[in-house]
Amino acid sequence: MKVRRVFGGILVASALAFAATPATAKNTIRWASQGDALTGDPHAANEAPTNSASRKIYDTLVYADKDLKFIPWLATSWKLVNPTTWEFELRKGVKWHDGSDFTAEDVKFSFERVLSPTSDYKKQVNSVKEVKIINPHKVHIIHTGPNPIFPNQLTSIFIMSKAWSEKHGVTKPQDRAAKEETYAVRHAMGTGPFKLKLREPDVKTVLVKNEDWWGLKQFPHEVDEIIYTPISNPATRIAALLSGELDFVLDPPLQDLNRIKSTPGFKIKQTAQTRTIFLGMNQGKDKLLTASVDKNPFKDVRVRKAFYQAIDVDAIKKKVMRGYSVPAGIITSKFIHGHTPTLDKRHPYDPAAAKKLLAEAGHPNGFEIQLDCPNNRYINDEAICQAVVGMLAKIGVKVTLSAIPKTIHFPKIKNRETDFYMLGWGVPTLDSHYVFSFLTKGADKGWNGTGFNDPEINKAIDQIEIETDFGKRDALISKVWTKMKDNVNYLPLHHQVIVWAMNDRVDVPIVADDGVRFIYTKFKK
Amino acid sequence: MTAYILQRIFQALAVMVVVAFVSFLMFNFVGDPVDNMVGQEASYEDREEMRDRLGLNDPFVVQFARFVGNAVRGEFGISYRLQRPVATLISERMPATLELVGASALLSILIGIPLGVYTGIRRYAISSRVILTLSLAGVSLPTFVIGILLIYVFSVNLGWLPSFGRGQATQIGWWSTSFLTVSGWKAIIMPSITLALFQMTLILRLVRSEMLEVMRTDYIKFARARGLPDRLINFGHAFKNTLVPVITIIGLNVGSLIAFSIITETVFQWPGMGFLFIQAVGFADVPVMAAYLVMVAAIFVAINLIVDILYFVVDPRLRVDRTVASGSGE
Numbered sequence: 001m002k003v004r005r006v007f008g009g010i011l012v013a014s015a016l017a018f019a020a021t022p023a024t025a026k027n028t029i030r031w032a033s034q035g036d037a038l039t040g041d042p043h044a045a046n047e048a049p050t051n052s053a054s055r056k057i058y059d060t061l062v063y064a065d066k067d068l069k070f071i072p073w074l075a076t077s078w079k080l081v082n083p084t085t086w087e088f089e090l091r092k093g094v095k096w097h098d099g100s101d102f103t104a105e106d107v108k109f110s111f112e113r114v115l116s117p118t119s120d121y122k123k124q125v126n127s128v129k130e131v132k133i134i135n136p137h138k139v140h141i142i143h144t145g146p147n148p149i150f151p152n153q154l155t156s157i158f159i160m161s162k163a164w165s166e167k168h169g170v171t172k173p174q175d176r177a178a179k180e181e182t183y184a185v186r187h188a189m190g191t192g193p194f195k196l197k198l199r200e201p202d203v204k205t206v207l208v209k210n211e212d213w214w215g216l217k218q219f220p221h222e223v224d225e226i227i228y229t230p231i232s233n234p235a236t237r238i239a240a241l242l243s244g245e246l247d248f249v250l251d252p253p254l255q256d257l258n259r260i261k262s263t264p265g266f267k268i269k270q271t272a273q274t275r276t277i278f279l280g281m282n283q284g285k286d287k288l289l290t291a292s293v294d295k296n297p298f299k300d301v302r303v304r305k306a307f308y309q310a311i312d313v314d315a316i317k318k319k320v321m322r323g324y325s326v327p328a329g330i331i332t333s334k335f336i337h338g339h340t341p342t343l344d345k346r347h348p349y350d351p352a353a354a355k356k357l358l359a360e361a362g363h364p365n366g367f368e369i370q371l372d373c374p375n376n377r378y379i380n381d382e383a384i385c386q387a388v389v390g391m392l393a394k395i396g397v398k399v400t401l402s403a404i405p406k407t408i409h410f411p412k413i414k415n416r417e418t419d420f421y422m423l424g425w426g427v428p429t430l431d432s433h434y435v436f437s438f439l440t441k442g443a444d445k446g447w448n449g450t451g452f453n454d455p456e457i458n459k460a461i462d463q464i465e466i467e468t469d470f471g472k473r474d475a476l477i478s479k480v481w482t483k484m485k486d487n488v489n490y491l492p493l494h495h496q497v498i499v500w501a502m503n504d505r506v507d508v509p510i511v512a513d514d515g516v517r518f519i520y521t522k523f524k525k
Numbered sequence: 526m527t528a529y530i531l532q533r534i535f536q537a538l539a540v541m542v543v544v545a546f547v548s549f550l551m552f553n554f555v556g557d558p559v560d561n562m563v564g565q566e567a568s569y570e571d572r573e574e575m576r577d578r579l580g581l582n583d584p585f586v587v588q589f590a591r592f593v594g595n596a597v598r599g600e601f602g603i604s605y606r607l608q609r610p611v612a613t614l615i616s617e618r619m620p621a622t623l624e625l626v627g628a629s630a631l632l633s634i635l636i637g638i639p640l641g642v643y644t645g646i647r648r649y650a651i652s653s654r655v656i657l658t659l660s661l662a663g664v665s666l667p668t669f670v671i672g673i674l675l676i677y678v679f680s681v682n683l684g685w686l687p688s689f690g691r692g693q694a695t696q697i698g699w700w701s702t703s704f705l706t707v708s709g710w711k712a713i714i715m716p717s718i719t720l721a722l723f724q725m726t727l728i729l730r731l732v733r734s735e736m737l738e739v740m741r742t743d744y745i746k747f748a749r750a751r752g753l754p755d756r757l758i759n760f761g762h763a764f765k766n767t768l769v770p771v772i773t774i775i776g777l778n779v780g781s782l783i784a785f786s787i788i789t790e791t792v793f794q795w796p797g798m799g800f801l802f803i804q805a806v807g808f809a810d811v812p813v814m815a816a817y818l819v820m821v822a823a824i825f826v827a828i829n830l831i832v833d834i835l836y837f838v839v840d841p842r843l844r845v846d847r848t849v850a851s852g853s854g855e
Contacts, residue, residue: 035804039608046564117574123566174608176562177578179600181609201607202804203690203796231689231794232804235673239688243680376807407556407809414569425565438565445569 027523028225029506031516032237033250036202036230041184042158043113044173046120048426051156052515056207056226057097058158058190061088061107062151066509066520068274068335068430070151074102074159074191083146083468084129090137094214096161097189104133109162109171111141118173124153124428146466148473152429164189193219193519194226204229221519241501242266248508250516252501254322254380260501269510270324270499275426277378278331279371279388279491280413281307284443284451288419290400292368297361298419304488305347306357310395311388312349313493320383325494330481331425331435333495335512338432338477343485346492355395366396372418373401374409379496385422413449421449424496426513432477436461440484452489533833537826544822545596548815549589558605558809579605592815601816606808611816615798620700621691622790622797626782628713629721634775637725641732646759648737656729663726668785672719672792679715687712689794720789724778731774735767776832780825 037053038045063073075088094102108131114121115128127147132140143150165171168183188196193215194207207226229246231237234253240246242263252260252268260266282288283298297303313327326333329344358366373385382403389399399420404412412418425447427434438446441461443453460476467473484490498514507522559575567575576582580591595601601611640660644653680688692708694701703709739745740763748758787799794800798817805813 038606041608044608045562046566120562120564120567123564123568123571175578176575176603176605176608177580179603179610181603181613185608200796201609202801229690229794232800233669233792233794236676236689236792236794239673239676239681243684243688245680245687245689405556405807407558407560407807408554409556410560411557447565 026224027222028227029223029248029508029518029521030227030229030246031248031250032229032231032240032246034230034232034234034237036205036228039174039185040188040196040199041170041174041182042160042188042190043119043121044184046124046156048514053205053228054158054188054190055156055192055515056194056518057188057192057196058160059094059192060155060158061090062154064155064430064513066511066517068512070155074107078151080148080468081140084143086141086143086147086150087134088139088141090139091214092137094191095212096164096191097195097210098161098164099212100161100163102159102161102191103136104139105136106159106162107131107139108133109165110157110159113160113165113171113173114157116172118175120173121157125150125157146468148466148468148470149429149431149433152431156428159191161189193221194223202230215519219519221521222523223518223521226518238501241503244503246503247506248500248502248516250500250514252499254324254499257322257324257499257501265504266501267504268499268501269508270497271510271512272326272333272335273426273496273498274333274335274428274430274513275378275424275496276328276331276333277325277381277384277422277424277493277496278328279307279493280418280421280423280449281488281491282416282419282449282451283489284453285416285419288369289417290368290370290419292398293363297363297367297369300361301488302357302361303363304491306354306361306395307392307397308347308354308488308491309350309357310354310397311391311491311493313346314349315391316384316387317494320380320387321494321497324379324497324499326497328492328495330485331439331490331492332427332432333512336427336430336432336435338474338481340478343478343481351391351394358395358397363396366398368398368400369420370400370402370418372409372412372421373403374406374422375403377406377409378422378424381422384493414446416449416451418449423447423449428513432481433461433464436464436477436480440480440489450489452484452487454483457483529837530834533830537830540826541819541822542593545593545815545819546589548818549585549592552809552811552814553585555806555811555814556809558811561808562605596815596819602812604805604810604813606805606810606813611812614801614813615816615820616699617701618796618798618801620702621694621795622783622786622799624703625713625716625720625786625789625795625797626779628717629724629782630775630779632717632721633724633728636721637728638732638771641729642736642759642764644729645733645736645740648733657733660726660729663722664730666722668719668723668788669792671722672715672789675715675719676792685711686715691796716789716793716795719792720782720786723785724782727778728771728775732767732771735770736763739763739766773832776828780821780828783824784821 035049037050038047039050042054042058059074061073061075063071065071074091076091077089079087081087090104096102111128111131114125127143127145129142129144132142134140170182170184174182174185186199193210193213195210197208198206205228209224231240237249238252238256241249257268261268281298281304285296288296291297317323317325317327327346329346332339371385373382375382385401385403389401392399413421413423425435425439439448441458442448443451457480460480464473464476500508500510502508505524508516509520511517559572563571563575580588603610604614607614640656644656647653676688679686690712691703692712693706694703694709695705703713745758745763748762786797787803790797790800791803801813802817
């Protein structure tokens with residue numbers, strides 16, 4: 001009996017010791033999402049997961065923090081010295097992962113790399129004419145014209161080492177028409193908070209803490225090691241979280257959220273995203289491709305408004321999105337400069353008024369039309385479209401739904417092969433101009449499939465791009481939004497809500513752009 | 526004989542070209558890869574320029590000819606998605622798939638054959654009926670359901686086995702194996718069972734029906750009449766004679782195991798070729814899809830070719846029939 005008790009004591013003690021080891025040893029966070037970053041080259045693919053991966057290793061001049069506030073990063077301050085020149089003071093004492101010093105040369109080099117033909121970020125900073133080195137810690141970035149929101153555009157322009165890039169022959173981003181991969185695809189060397197330890201695309205990526213990171217005093221983070229494993233099947237991803245193989249899942253499916261919440265030891269976090277989901281109606285063409293009527297019914301604002309008021313977004317929120325969406329009055333969310341609560345208020349849901357509007361426009365019995373919808377891009381995209389079909393049927397519009405993969409859907413919008421379509425839009429610069437330049441202007445080609453083309457509004461948008469008087473600029477932004485809302489260019493549905501799931505061991509603050517910032521992560525003591 | 530084999534090889538090549546052509550035709554329906562390769566900011570001109578550089582604006586025939594020309598030299602270009610050479614990607618992923626397929630084939634043979642023999646001999650026993658009923662579930666349940674069920678039981682509830690991945694893999698030359706670590710062995714258990722289940726039940730049912738057939742034949746009755754022990758009759762005489770069709774089916778099914786592994790690999794995040802392919806489809810990654818389909822076609826064609834040649838060698842009637850057939854034609 002005694003012996004057994006002693007033995008039991010030893011067992012308990014060793015179990016305790018074993019349980020205590022991870023806490024005293026290393027804070028490792030194991031996490032997963034649906035797909036891996038496309039490349040390690042920070043300028044080769046402008047895509048959210050790739051961006052988020054680069055941000056852990058590479059730094060930017062300006063940083064969007066966890067509340068999406070712009071804060072000094074590799075640049076300590078910036079100002080306009082004349083309408084076309086931005087001056088950046090660079091941080092001193094910053095070291096690359098290989099121990100060399102970060103200087104203005106690296107900034108100049110990185111901008112040249114970003115502007116080269118194979119870069120996927122060249123459009124984002126295409127106003128840059130040249131980078132002038134004033135001294136090793138000061139640069140002037142000269143633009144072809146005034147660019148008031150240039151710092152906003154820099155939160156995903158990663159700075160690479162000139163010496164490292166030259167040494168490994170990667171002074172240009174990967175050319176996809178080439179036959180070989182470049183060194184930068186699977187290797188990375190930045191100034192960022194984490195160093196790349198292992199990179200197996202699609203399988204596993206291991207990052208370790210950069211003990212010499214310049215920001216450690218300001219952001220004394222607790223993460224020693226990050227292990228990322230993409231898991232494409234949502235059920236497997238959740239199973240791996242619940243079985244304790246993962247600490248954090250970026251994209252849990254909506255139907256599993258209640259289960260995660262109700263399991264002891266797990267929690268979810270949610271926030272409205274910087275992405276808004278909406279429907280586009282082609283009001284430019286004289287005759288539509290799929291409508292049962294000869295004249296394009298969308299040319300009449302009453303028809304567009306009727307569609308708008310026939311859709312019960314609250315029902316979509318409740319039934320399709322399980323409560324995880326924020327009904328939208330304009331096609332951009334509260335994080336974007338120019339958004340106001342008044343603008344975001346919807347026209348009321350009112351099927352009777354919608355039917356009346358439709359009758360006034362000469363379609364008392366409705367008409368037939370096709371709705372094109374992606375089925376693998378946004379949260380519950382196809383289900384939302386199915387709900388829309390049912391709601392429009394109630395005012396007599398017979399909608400045929402065509403739900404297709406995004407690789408086929410998006411070209412349809414850009415080639416103007418759709419009359420009525422779903423689209424979602426995120427805004428990396430967090431400024432309304434980004435939305436206008438892609439979705440309000442450019443009726444001839446590009447993402448604006450509505451055919452909306454108003455010379456006065458286009459002029460206002462051009463002015464917004466270069467207006468350096470922020471009061472005037474805000475007035476112009478408000479003017480464009482009001483026009484778009486009154487005109488019902490688009491039919492806003494909701495701002496997407498993102499949800500992250502994690503166990504109680506870790507606390508990962510959620511960020512509205514869906515990009516993880518591990519420097520804010522805390523571990524349970 | 527030589528003429529026959531040559532003819533077969535020629536046919537195999539023709540099949541390959543047709544497969545390449547059809548799969549290439551299909552790529553027109555998977556969508557526009559350029560859309561996934563550039564950010565949403567890219568302008569119309571940027572996209573067009575990219576399409577030009579990749580040769581996607583060329584006429585279909587030109588694209589196909591270029592593909593065949595490169596494929597003959599073993600050049601499949603670089604993956605649009607991962608920006609790495611396709612040949613490297615496939616050779617990196619192949620060991621994972623082949624190990625999974627090998628483990629599954631072994632499982633289905635080692636379990637399927639004994640159970641088939643058992644249910645064939647003791648056809649009225651209750652245990653046989655239970656096995657047969659269970660095997661019905663094996664044929665009818667979709668692979669991904671079985672996979673998810675296993676994950677929920679053995680990973681989430683019991684916590685015995687990992688729910689995804691391959692465990693720790695060890696590199697031996699260009700081959701990466703997961704059989705040298707404990708985590709690797711643990712990781713392969715559920716995926717191989719998932720993949721094996723269908724083949725296992727197929728083999729079980731085939732062996733059983735063959736056994737039933739053979740047991741009715743005269744030489745078994747005669748053996749019994751001579752008073753030979755049951756064990757000798759069952760295994761020495763009956764079972765041996767069921768093996769010919771079973772071996773043929775197993776051989777052919779290795780090909781379909783590779784094809785079926787796509788679903789299993791997706792469920793378990795198994796880093797094999799099937800998973801590579803399914804991701805390529807989502808991205809419209811044409812170089813990877815083309816190379817994968819051609820490779821799978823090559824595997825099937827090669828197996829068929831070998832089987833054809835073996836038949837010819839083994840079965841003298843084939844030769845006679847052909848001479849007669851060609852003789853009557855003249």
